Amino acid sequence: MSELAWWQRGVIYQVYPRSFQDSNGDGIGDLAGITWRLPYLAGLGIDAVWLSPIYPSPMADFGYDVADYCDIDPMFGTLGDFKQFADRAHELGLKVLLDFVPNHSSDRHPWFEESRSSRENPKRDWYLWRDPAPDGGPPNNWLSRMGGSAWEWDERTGQYYYHAFLREQPDLNWRNPQVRRAMDDVLRFWLDRGVDGFRVDVLWLLIKDAQFRDNPPNPAYEPGQPEHHRQLQTYTEDQPEVHEIVRSMRATLDEYGERVLIGEIYLPVPQLVRYYGANGDGADMPFNFQLLNAAWNAGEIARMIRDYDSALPEHAWPNWVLGNHDNPRVASRVGAAQARVAAVLLLTLRGTPTLYYGDEIGMTDGEIPPDQVQDPAEIRQPGIGQGRDPERTPMQWDAALPGAGFTNGRSWLPISTDTSVRAQDGDPSSMLSLYRRLLELRRSNAALVQGAIENVAATGDVLTFERHYRGQRLFIALNMGAADAVMQPRSAVVLLSTLAGREGLALPESGYRLAGSEAIIAAI
Structure with a gap:
C-alpha cells in the first residue's frame, strides 16, 4: 500500500480537546491530557489525530471564534505543550491535524479591533462592512446560522458588519488579497511546527456574493427548522470564486510535502x-457527511454509496464520516446494536474513514440539564435540536473513578458513566474490541484500503458489497434490521463478525442466516 499517501491509507480520529482528558483538575481537557492518552489512540489503531480548535479565544463558540491564529489558548496549554503533543504523536506513528477556522475570527481579534476602529483604518476592508439600507436597517436579508440577522450594527462607524454565525464571529473578507496572505502565513506557521494537515472549517462559506444580493425564500422551509433555512443560501455559500482559494491553500500545503x-x-x-478541483488541485478530501443524517436502511445506504462513488472525479479519493462535534452520536441515532453495524460499514467502505472520540466505546448523547446548557446554538434557538452539547460530553475512561477518569475537578459538561474504556478493555465482545479488530483487519487487508467497491446491493434489510484488489476479494454483509435474514452468498469464510464465535465460519452458497444487527466481513 506504499503507493498511497498516508491520508489515503489511514484512519482519522477527531478529538474535541475540551472533552478528551483534563490534566490539571479544572474540568476542561487540555493538550497535556491528550498527550497522556496518545498511547491509547496508537493502540486503538488509528493513524491521525485531528484536534478541534485550540487557539486563544473568548469561547463565545468554544474556540471557533479565534482571537489569535498563531498561539494556544491557556485553557489548553502553551505552544510548548503543543510541541510535546506533536512530538509524542509522531513518535507513536500518528499524524497531527489542526482545525483551521478562516471564514471568521473573534470580534476580539486584533484584526477586527483595528477594522472597527474607523472607516479609514487599513484593515477596514479585512471584514465585510456595509451601509444601512435606505430604511436604516440591515443591508440585505441575509440570516445568521445562529438565528436572527447576519448583520450587526456598529454605532462607532455607522455601518453594519456581516457574521454568518454569532455577532462575536465577524466574517473575514476573502476577496481582499491581504487577508489571503495573512491566512497563508497562518498555515505556514503551523506547517513549520510539523502539522501534517488541516481540516478547514466551513470551507464552502468563505466567499459571499460581491453584489450582496438578497437570498431568495426557500419554498421547502418547514416550521421548527433553523431560521436561516427560511432562505436558499444562493448568495452566501458555494460561490464560484471559493475554488481559487482552495487551490491556493492546496499549493501552500504542497510546498511542505505530503x-x-x-x-x-x-x-x-x-x-x-467540485471541491476536489479539476486535476487534484483542490481539497484532498471534501468531507462526505452523508452518513451523519442518512435514513438508516439498506436501500438508502446502498443508493448513497453507488451515487457517491460514481460522482467522484477520476483523480478523487473518497472519504466517509460517521460522527463529529456538530451532530448526534451514532449510537444515539441508530441504537447500540446498529452502532456496531455502522462501525463495520465505516471501516469497510472505499475511502478514508473519520471517527469521533468515544464512538469506539459506543458513547451516546449526554443529557444536559437546562441550567447546564453551554452551546450558543441551543441558547439562541432553543427546542429545535440545534444544541451540540450532548455529543461533546467528556470521554468516559473509567466509570469507577471520580469524573470517569476525565477530570479530578468539576467537568465543564455532565459526564455519563453508562460505559467506559476500562469496562470494555479486555472484553472480546465489547464495542472497543470490535473497533480494534476492525482497524487491525483494515491494516492487514489491502482490499479494504485501496480496493475497488463493487456489487453494492440491498435485499430487504441487508446491505452487501464487495471490495477487491489484486486477486483478494472480500464480501461485506450488514443486517440493518433487527430480524434474522437468510443470504445466499458465494462461498466464503468469515474473517470478522459483530457476533462472537463466527470467525472462521464457512458461508455456504446454499444460504447463511445473518442475525439481526449482525455484520460480517468474509474472504471469498
Whole structure:
C-alpha cells in the first residue's frame, strides 16, 4: 500500500480537546491530557489525530471564534505543550491535524479591533462592512446560522458588519488579497511546527456574493427548522470564486510535502465533489457527511454509496464520516446494536474513514440539564435540536473513578458513566474490541484500503458489497434490521463478525442466516 499517501491509507480520529482528558483538575481537557492518552489512540489503531480548535479565544463558540491564529489558548496549554503533543504523536506513528477556522475570527481579534476602529483604518476592508439600507436597517436579508440577522450594527462607524454565525464571529473578507496572505502565513506557521494537515472549517462559506444580493425564500422551509433555512443560501455559500482559494491553500500545503487538506462542506454530492478541483488541485478530501443524517436502511445506504462513488472525479479519493462535534452520536441515532453495524460499514467502505472520540466505546448523547446548557446554538434557538452539547460530553475512561477518569475537578459538561474504556478493555465482545479488530483487519487487508467497491446491493434489510484488489476479494454483509435474514452468498469464510464465535465460519452458497444487527466481513 506504499503507493498511497498516508491520508489515503489511514484512519482519522477527531478529538474535541475540551472533552478528551483534563490534566490539571479544572474540568476542561487540555493538550497535556491528550498527550497522556496518545498511547491509547496508537493502540486503538488509528493513524491521525485531528484536534478541534485550540487557539486563544473568548469561547463565545468554544474556540471557533479565534482571537489569535498563531498561539494556544491557556485553557489548553502553551505552544510548548503543543510541541510535546506533536512530538509524542509522531513518535507513536500518528499524524497531527489542526482545525483551521478562516471564514471568521473573534470580534476580539486584533484584526477586527483595528477594522472597527474607523472607516479609514487599513484593515477596514479585512471584514465585510456595509451601509444601512435606505430604511436604516440591515443591508440585505441575509440570516445568521445562529438565528436572527447576519448583520450587526456598529454605532462607532455607522455601518453594519456581516457574521454568518454569532455577532462575536465577524466574517473575514476573502476577496481582499491581504487577508489571503495573512491566512497563508497562518498555515505556514503551523506547517513549520510539523502539522501534517488541516481540516478547514466551513470551507464552502468563505466567499459571499460581491453584489450582496438578497437570498431568495426557500419554498421547502418547514416550521421548527433553523431560521436561516427560511432562505436558499444562493448568495452566501458555494460561490464560484471559493475554488481559487482552495487551490491556493492546496499549493501552500504542497510546498511542505505530503500534507492533507480536508474541507468541511455541507453540500449535495454533485456540488461537494467540485471541491476536489479539476486535476487534484483542490481539497484532498471534501468531507462526505452523508452518513451523519442518512435514513438508516439498506436501500438508502446502498443508493448513497453507488451515487457517491460514481460522482467522484477520476483523480478523487473518497472519504466517509460517521460522527463529529456538530451532530448526534451514532449510537444515539441508530441504537447500540446498529452502532456496531455502522462501525463495520465505516471501516469497510472505499475511502478514508473519520471517527469521533468515544464512538469506539459506543458513547451516546449526554443529557444536559437546562441550567447546564453551554452551546450558543441551543441558547439562541432553543427546542429545535440545534444544541451540540450532548455529543461533546467528556470521554468516559473509567466509570469507577471520580469524573470517569476525565477530570479530578468539576467537568465543564455532565459526564455519563453508562460505559467506559476500562469496562470494555479486555472484553472480546465489547464495542472497543470490535473497533480494534476492525482497524487491525483494515491494516492487514489491502482490499479494504485501496480496493475497488463493487456489487453494492440491498435485499430487504441487508446491505452487501464487495471490495477487491489484486486477486483478494472480500464480501461485506450488514443486517440493518433487527430480524434474522437468510443470504445466499458465494462461498466464503468469515474473517470478522459483530457476533462472537463466527470467525472462521464457512458461508455456504446454499444460504447463511445473518442475525439481526449482525455484520460480517468474509474472504471469498
